[in-house]
Amino acid sequence: MxxxxxxxxxxxxxxxxxxxxxxxxxxxxxxxxxxxxxxxxxxxxxxxxxxxxxxxxxxxxxxxxxxxxxxxxxxxxxxxxxxxxxxxxxxxxxxxxxxxxxxxxxxxxxxxxxxxxxxxxxxxxxxxxxxxxxxxxxxxxxxxxxxxxxxxxxxxxxxxxxxxxxxxxxxxxxxxxxxxxxxxxxxxxxxxxxxxxxxxVAPLPTPALDFDQRANFVCIGNFRHAPNWDAVLWLKNQVWPRIRKQLPRAELHLYGAYTPPKATALHNAAQGFLVKGWAADALQVVGQARVALAPLRFGAGIKGKLLDAMLCGTPSVTTPLGAEGMRTGDRWPGHIACSADELAAWAVRLYEDSDQWGAAQAQCHEHLCAEYGxxxxxxxxxxxxxxxxxxxxxxxxxxxxxxxxxxxxxxxxxxxxxxxxxxxxxx
Missing domain, CATH: 3.40.50.2000 (Glycogen Phosphorylase B;)
Structure with a gap:
């Protein structure tokens, strides 16, 4: 045949x-x-x-x-x-x-x-x-x-x-x-x-931005996907307030296809919680952020948002379910956390510590070459x-x-x- x-x-x-x-x-x-x-x-x-x-x-x-x-x-x-x-x-x-x-x-x-x-x-x-x-x-x-x-x-x-x-x-x-x-x-x-x-995937043709060239947090995902919407709500109500308390000037840029009114209603500039809607170029917006957040409480498969973060050299903070299918073992390019407190603490640490952040970015490239060619x-x-x-x-x-x-x-x-x-x- x-x-x-x-x-x-x-x-x-x-x-x-x-x-x-x-x-x-x-x-x-x-x-x-x-x-x-x-x-x-x-x-x-x-x-x-x-x-x-x-x-x-x-x-x-x-x-x-x-x-x-x-x-x-x-x-x-x-x-x-x-x-x-x-x-x-x-x-x-x-x-x-x-x-x-x-x-x-x-x-x-x-x-x-x-x-x-x-x-x-x-x-x-x-x-x-x-x-x-x-x-x-x-x-x-x-x-x-x-x-x-x-x-x-x-x-x-x-x-x-x-x-x-x-x-x-x-x-x-x-x-x-x-x-x-x-x-x-x-x-x-x-x-x-x-x-x-x-x-x-293939590596991006241009080098990733370094620590000082980046700002803010990013979260991205199709709003029609139930695990993403649950993550957005947990992020809005529990995780982001903990981060914002320690970084009062930080912003979270939230992107996703098919943004419903219930998502745009969460937009709050005073809290730094900015709902941006669909991103024409996901790699561009993820590549400009300093840290990617993916606080997933249920789901399956591989998380494209986390692979995009690796492609862009953007350290990420997620849960064990977010990292489950990603083939990194114990060497996650960022941190894996089980609670809102731990997620927030590591998000802040990566955002402020250039050495910790740089080590995580290096792991992004290692995992891409080893697992996703x-x-x-x-x-x-x-x-x-x-x-x-x-x-x-x-x-x-x-x-x-x-x-x-x-x-x-x-x-x-x-x-x-x-x-x-x-x-x-x-x-």
Whole structure:
């Protein structure tokens, strides 16, 4: 089997300036195009205002519809060699149609992060707050074991759907080593179905600004993403007041795509809490700040905002969940903290201590070179895809659980989708 034509079915149209998920998708597309593969990107989503220019990369675009046989005609005519599903919901919706009309096409899942893990952690946070636990010390929350996470995840509908999609696909791209390990050790997913594929970046062409050339704090993230909004509220109500008390002239510049009125209402110049909205160039605004803040209390995957900080040589202060998938071990370029007091104390220390700050900036470059090189990871991914394409029949034969799940779930999904399609046509 050759790999010449790739179909990507996107949950949304990629917006690399809005989210890490959009950035990772664009990195994958660049990787495919660089191989000389013909790439088609299709999505049922509305086009967002920050959509990437795919045509400039030579990528064909196609709008598709949910629960509609028009997709059958489209994919049957296209006959791609590989189909990449952007998140498990797209595999649920279109996987059975791809298998019906292109049975030999390799099916790959871009997980982005484990949504079921993120939801479980959000539930744990809510339980803790309802129980009246200290709202500013989350050491116990961040130290939850994989056994506890499994108990909270295993019975959830979203977990069963997400893990089933991973079994049904020939390969799933895992952005976080922690999540791959969780799937293998707790959910019994064979390592042969997973591929480690982090964010892939190249160093910036210009040197990072030094300590004296920078000012203020920065926090950036898509406001539609629940973990980001929770972090903004905790930052506004608890963490920033502690920082501001020690640095009364400091400012926090808050950036994010799709800024809602509830976010702009938090703007308070007197408190130095400045809601700036969407940043046309995230690297520019992060690169001008002295310290980046990411006080995340739940979430999953890799945090694009923290990788951007490394790219810009900007030390960051975050939580264990913020750092979880970032592959730095104990050498974080800034500090990892579990409480509002510790977050604030280290933010102030890095802001004022040029030596501490300089050591953290040096670690940014070390981690980028060691863990996130585009050439290294893109070449490894392409090799894995080629190898899989050459042994696809044997690979599928070994994945009996995936075959079984496709047989049963895709039958039910197929008939339900056809019922919706028939219902829509009769209206």
């Amino acid at each position: 050759s790999l010449q034509h790739v179909l990507v079915i996107g949950y949304v149209w990629p917006e690399p300036t809005s989210s890490a998920a959009g950035g990772h998708m664009m990195q994958l597309l660049h990787c495919f195009v660089a191989q000389g593969w013909s790439v088609t990107f299709a999505s049922p989503a509305k086009v967002g205002e920050h959509k990437a220019d795919l045509a400039a990369l030579g990528i064909a675009e196609q709008t598709i519809a949910l629960n509609d046989e028009s997709f059958d005609r489209f994919v049957a005519a296209l006959q791609p060699d590989m189909v990449l599903f952007d998140r498990f919901m797209m595999e649920e919706q279109f996987g059975w149609r791809v298998e019906l009309h292109c049975p030999q096409a390799m099916r790959v899942l871009e997980t982005c992060d484990l949504q079921s893990l993120r939801d479980a952690r959000q539930g744990l946070l809510k339980e803790r707050l309802r129980a009246g636990e200290d709202e500013n010390d989350f050491g116990a929350l961040f130290d939850v074991s994989s056994d506890t996470l499994y108990r909270h995840m295993s019975e959830a509908d979203i977990t069963q759907r997400e893990v089933a999609a991973i079994f049904r696909c020939d390969l799933s791209l895992m952005i976080s080593p922690f999540e791959g390990q969780l799937l293998v050790e707790r959910f019994g997913v064979p390592p042969s179905l997973l591929h480690d594929c982090p964010l892939m 585009f050439e290294q990871h893109s070449q490894t991914l392409v090799r894995r895809l080629y190898q899989l394409s050459q042994s696809l029949e044997q690979h599928r034969r070994a994945n009996f659980i995936g075959t079984m799940l496709r047989h049963h779930l895709h039958k039910s999904t197929k008939y339900f989708s056809q019922w919706i399609q028939s219902k829509n046509q009769s209206v």
